[in-house]
Amino acid sequence: MVVAMLAFFVLCIGLFGVRANASPQPNVVISQVQVGPTGSASNEFIELYNNTDTDIDISNWCLFYASATSITTGTKMFCFVPENNSLHLFLPQRASAFLISTQLATAMPSLGSDGKFTGTILATAGHIRLIGSTANVVDKIGWGTSAVSPETSAAIAPQNTKVLSRKMVSATILVDTDNNLVDIESVTPKSSYSYGAIYEIQDICQNIIDIQHAAPTGWSVDDTATCLPPPIDICTNIDGIQIDVPIGYLLDESGNCVRDMCSNITGLQTNIPADKEQVGTQCLSHDVCRNIVAIQPALPDGYRVDAAEDCWLELLPLVISELMPNAVGVDAGNEFIELYNPHMVSVELGSYLLIIGTSPVKSYTFPTDSRIAPMSYMLFSNDDIAFTLTNTSSQVTLQSSDNQFIDSAPAYIEAAEGESWALIDSVWQYTNTPTPGAPNHASRIDDVEAVATGLKPCPVGQFRNPDTNRCRLITTALSALTACRDGQYRSETTNRCRSIAADSLSLATCQPGQVRNPSTNRCKSTASDGGLVACKPGQERSADTNRCRNVKAASIPEAAFAVEPVADTAGAITWWWALGGLSVLALGYGIWEWRQEIKKWILKLPTFFQSQK
Numbered sequence: 001m002v003v004a005m006l007a008f009f010v011l012c013i014g015l016f017g018v019r020a021n022a023s024p025q026p027n028v029v030i031s032q033v034q035v036g037p038t039g040s041a042s043n044e045f046i047e048l049y050n051n052t053d054t055d056i057d058i059s060n061w062c063l064f065y066a067s068a069t070s071i072t073t074g075t076k077m078f079c080f081v082p083e084n085n086s087l088h089l090f091l092p093q094r095a096s097a098f099l100i101s102t103q104l105a106t107a108m109p110s111l112g113s114d115g116k117f118t119g120t121i122l123a124t125a126g127h128i129r130l131i132g133s134t135a136n137v138v139d140k141i142g143w144g145t146s147a148v149s150p151e152t153s154a155a156i157a158p159q160n161t162k163v164l165s166r167k168m169v170s171a172t173i174l175v176d177t178d179n180n181l182v183d184i185e186s187v188t189p190k191s192s193y194s195y196g197a198i199y200e201i202q203d204i205c206q207n208i209i210d211i212q213h214a215a216p217t218g219w220s221v222d223d224t225a226t227c228l229p230p231p232i233d234i235c236t237n238i239d240g241i242q243i244d245v246p247i248g249y250l251l252d253e254s255g256n257c258v259r260d261m262c263s264n265i266t267g268l269q270t271n272i273p274a275d276k277e278q279v280g281t282q283c284l285s286h287d288v289c290r291n292i293v294a295i296q297p298a299l300p301d302g303y304r305v306d307a308a309e310d311c312w313l314e315l316l317p318l319v320i321s322e323l324m325p326n327a328v329g330v331d332a333g334n335e336f337i338e339l340y341n342p343h344m345v346s347v348e349l350g351s352y353l354l355i356i357g358t359s360p361v362k363s364y365t366f367p368t369d370s371r372i373a374p375m376s377y378m379l380f381s382n383d384d385i386a387f388t389l390t391n392t393s394s395q396v397t398l399q400s401s402d403n404q405f406i407d408s409a410p411a412y413i414e415a416a417e418g419e420s421w422a423l424i425d426s427v428w429q430y431t432n433t434p435t436p437g438a439p440n441h442a443s444r445i446d447d448v449e450a451v452a453t454g455l456k457p458c459p460v461g462q463f464r465n466p467d468t469n470r471c472r473l474i475t476t477a478l479s480a481l482t483a484c485r486d487g488q489y490r491s492e493t494t495n496r497c498r499s500i501a502a503d504s505l506s507l508a509t510c511q512p513g514q515v516r517n518p519s520t521n522r523c524k525s526t527a528s529d530g531g532l533v534a535c536k537p538g539q540e541r542s543a544d545t546n547r548c549r550n551v552k553a554a555s556i557p558e559a560a561f562a563v564e565p566v567a568d569t570a571g572a573i574t575w576w577w578a579l580g581g582l583s584v585l586a587l588g589y590g591i592w593e594w595r596q597e598i599k600k601w602i603l604k605l606p607t608f609f610q611s612q613k
Contacts, residue, residue, distance in 0.1 A: 028056055028091060029139045029176050030130055033164040034189060035123040042103035042119030046077075046128065047096055047193060049166075051174050055090045057211075058198070060133040063099070063117070068125030068146040077117040077128075080198070086225045088201045088211055094172050095197035114195045124157055142180050155184035162186040248281050302351070313351050313400045316343050320398055320407050321377060322422040322440055325389035325415040330592065333383040336436055337396060341372035354380075355397040356387050358411065379437045390596040391415050417593070418459045419443075432459035 031049035058080045066074025080089050101119035125144020132138045142150025144157040158164050165187040167175040175183045205212040205227030215221050218230040235242035235257030249257040250268045262269040262283030276283040285297035289311030304314045319340040327334030341347050349366040356362055364385050372378045395411040410428050412421040420434040432443040458471035484497035535541055535548035
């Protein structure tokens with residue numbers, strides 16, 4: 001029973017298979033191929049036939065030849081190419097297209113055709129394929145026993161002077177079972193072949209599927225063969241045809257196009273809202289401040305508005321009261337700018353700027369959360385704000401962050417060391433009595449000896465060195481002094497540390513009534529009542545200051561003996577080394593203190609030398 005069923009199944013497959021192959025396939029087929037007779041192997045032709053009752057678009061179809069052992073598409077022989085993209089080539093129903101080799105055209109000049117190709121077809125075996133515009137295989141013939149890629153089975157190679165020809169079902173229908181061995185036979189060529197049946201059709205609307213011989217009714221055609229539908233008037237309430245809603249308009253509930261006053265606000269706005277103003281097609285919050293980039297619907301806190309609708313910071317005027325351009329010692333942390341708040345309320349400095357210099361100028365902001373108490377002074381050093389006040393000349397201006405002028409300290413010139421540039425009794429002047437963080441004072445004259453000798457008084461906080469007559473800094477805050485190193489003592493006059501060893505090298509014998517202090521190596525009176533010590537030989541006591549001074553001699557006395565060389569001692573050499581070290585330190589300090597001026601002089605040297613040429 002099982003064997004009988006299997007036999008029936010195989011029989012059905014065979015019957016249905018034969019019936020399917022026997023049914024003709026409606027399409028364009030390769031109807032005849034001449035591979036070239038003996039002696040004229042390149043005299044070849046190929047005939048195509050529309051095996052249907054419908055005209056077929058063959059635009060961009062191509063014929064390819066491949067050898068017997070090739071399974072690829074092969075070498076292109078000929079293509080049906082329209083002159084432009086809007087043209088289509090059609091092969092009419094039951095009509096033929098005739099293609100010949102260039103060699104055959106030369107041999108038979110009067111032979112007409114629909115196209116020419118270079119003869120390359122081998123008679124013994126090969127393949128010819130007809131490929132459609134989408135790279136699909138429309139038809140294929142393979143012949144010869146060595147052909148590896150025919151339709152089902154290869155046709156028998158043609159005899160000499162014969163052509164490969166598709167069998168006929170009737171006068172107008174050719175056999176196409178997709179089996180070359182069944183469909184193709186070897187026959188004598190026809191006495192004549194048809195050609196010239198291919199025709200062109202212009203596709204008017206390339207953007208519409210299928211070929212349009214003419215634009216649809218009411219449609220228009222542009223320069224790119226694009227057909228456009230008739231325009232629809234979107235806005236019937238506006239003159240002319242409106243294909244789209246015009247820019248700046250919206251459709252209302254009645255379908256009319258109405259101008260939208262505010263394109264940036266959702267929905268149709270026929271009027272500008274009361275709290276808005278129109279900028280172009282947008283309605284923005286009303287701008288109170290014309291001079292501020294962002295829209296200000298209300299006056300910002302801390303601002304005032306003027307008649308031109310410009311908004312400015314409402315800042316209380318502060319006063320620049322004192323500058324220290326040339327501090328004693330190093331500049332870092334000692335230069336300062338002092339401000340004064342003359343108001344009964346505290347002032348926050350976040351909206352103020354310091355402008356320093358003349359050309360160029362630099363701006364500086366105040367440290368975060370800086371605030372001046374009412375009727376108070378506030379000091380800012382160059383450690384608090386990284387500014388630089390040059391010694392030669394500069395200027396300081398206070399302004400708001402929106403460039404409003406607040407106050408200015410006029411330019412100072414050649415600031416002396418330790419003197420501040422201060423506002424005193426409404427006049428800017430130098431003073432040797434700096435008062436950082438406090439009311440300003442004019443210069444004081446408190447060096448009596450300097451006045452008596454005609455010398456300029458030392459500034460406050462300095463003393464005159466009796467050996468050099470130069471002013472030196474006095475450290476007044478004894479509680480903040482650092483302890484002297486081993487082998488040093490603190491001078492009672494200057495509060496500075498001095499070397500005990502260096503002083504001991506040149507100690508003179510104390511005068512009668514004096515003893516040497518073991519801590520300082522200085523002579524002190526033994527008198528308990530603090531009486532005056534007698535002056536040294538060659539000195540006299542000043543009646544004004546009670547100090548010993550040298551007696552001026554009318555002439556230089558002659559020595560009672562010849563001058564003898566004095567050999568250098570270890571103490572003298574040490575003293576010279578100490579003096580040299582101090583000189584180097586002084587030179588270095590001077591270069592650091594005047595670094596800005598030295599830099600300017602160096603930069604001017606090339607210009608000076610050029611001007612001398």
